[in-house]
Amino acid sequence: MLELYFSLSRFIKQVYEDFPEPVSMPQMAILFALEGRDDLTMQKVARQVAMDITTFSRQVQSLEKKGYIERVPSEQDRRYYFLGLTVEGERVVGEMNRLFVSRFDQLFSGMNEFEMETIKRSIQVLSGKLDSGS
Template identity: 45%
Template sequence: MENVRDMFQLITRRLGFLNKNCCSVGGIDISLPQSHILYEIDRRHDPSMQQVAEALGIDITTFSRQVQSLIKLNLVKKIPAADDRRVFLLSLTVEGKFVATSIDQQMNMYLNEVFSHMNEFEKETVIRSIRLLTEAMSKSGQCCAPPIE
């Protein structure tokens, strides 16, 4: 049987998950955690800090530091919620939206290029397999299972 962990190690390296910065947009270097935070804020409507931290499976202290760095880069805004001033809502600035969109486009271009080396059946099989794997991972109580939304 193939060593599945070897395959995941290789995928991790090829996707650049071990790189200090995942991408650079407009001269701004973005780390992988920052990229994930921008993605989650972009796909939600004014989420709270707690909601995004939980979705990413990051403790709130680490998450707060990452958000502060994104605020300093003028990519994220943090404002108190109108109904509870202890809760802070996050949104992307115009620059943040540009960076998030650019990263999304870069990733989609990369994935499209990867999938171009497969026929339609192979591509659908891989996507279906990834879906099955992520569903099974979400049911696991082991290791690194992120919280289910």
């Protein structure tokens, strides 16, 4: 199992290193977590990407300076902020998604349909188990 973890880590690291934008792996995790969402508080996103709030806040500040995300104060409670992607942030996430899809297409190019479906289904089951804490 550790072999799979290390292989995936190397694969993801290589994709990030090839990405032309100045975005770190933790920052990209935040951007991906915000993709298609505008209802997430800073606390929820920090939990989702498994970062302590201090580290998370620094990453959010950096992403704001780059113009990729924006903080919007909650109308009900001004202590809370919602995070959302800016137009530029959406562009960056779109480019990263295209890069990942391209790399996965290359990775799976030698596999037949059955092998690809088996891997896809296994990943979905494993992801569901991990998310549910089982």
